[in-house]
Amino acid sequence: MMNTIAVIPGDGVGPEVAREATETVTALGLDLTFDVLDHINADTYLETGVAMSEDDLQRVRRAGGVLFGAVGDPRVSSTGYARDILLRLRFEFDLYVNHRPAALLHDRVSPLRDPARRAIDLVVVRENTEGLYLGVGGVLRGGTKDEVAIDEEVNTYLGVSRILDYAFSVARRSVCMVDKSNAVRHGGQLWQRCWCEAVARRPDVETSHLYVDAAAMNLVADPTRFDVVVTNNSYGDILSDLTAQLAGGIGSAASVNLNPETGFALFEPVHGSAPDIAGKGIANPIGALESAALLLDRHGHSGEARALRDAVRRTVAAGRCTPDLGGTLTTAQAGAAIRAELLATGW
Known part of the structure; x- marks a missing residue:
């Protein structure tokens, strides 16, 4: 069933934008079909206490990939709900690459004053299965004035080396590795060791290294200097939102969660469920369409x-x-306008 794509519309604006994505792919007349799991959402979780069942997971396994809408609902206070869907899929399928391209939509939507520096066209490659998001840690004396909360960052040689190799594999001209090894000592040393080894394997690619605070500053000052930025889970989450805004806004940002070895991938707009505008029909479908x-x-x-x-x-x-x-x-009119443009050009 490699030509069948599992669709998880999810919560908030997710169903609205996922609908435009599936309608647009269908309009292209390709050999792709969709298996829509529209029951995986907060309503089901609140009713049953189950975010995603084993049967749901098996349906996803039989598919050739996942097109995802968004997950998150203000009625669900626990972070476990979202983790049991999106992070579970990332870990179950070892989707260790989060590939987030950012290319300028149009000159007028850039927040940068200098026209010469607006033409951002880069990829943030984010390590997707390690770092701070593993949930390692705990709380001591919770709920008291003496509460201690600890979150552990986990980095492995395998995880770091393979994400660096992927970054080099998609580079057109250069790779910039971003870390905070001057302050985060142990993980930083591992990233630096793996980086030196990766650079030695690819002498044909221009390389650079920046600390994460300097990287944020340089991305705003002149994003056109970057081709591929590779970094850990938390830094990649933050920097990819920054680059999305530089390209035209978070509503237009796409991503793919990917295992390059198996080929399995989850395609997801970056914007999240946006409950404040859900149901108003004004959500931007471009992030979902670019993910498609x-x-x-x-x-x-x-x-x-x-x-x-x-x-x-x-x-x-x-x-x-x-x-x-x-x-x-x-949302629907914007999706229809894009499909009309496709039709006008013979697609």
């Missing part, structure tokens, strides 16, 4: 992926987009 373009690339439809990205940029340039990008269209 990444899906098309992975399934051998690079021409269609390129056409979809071009259609997105033409609609944004024409102002046929949602309010966050300066337009007046609803």
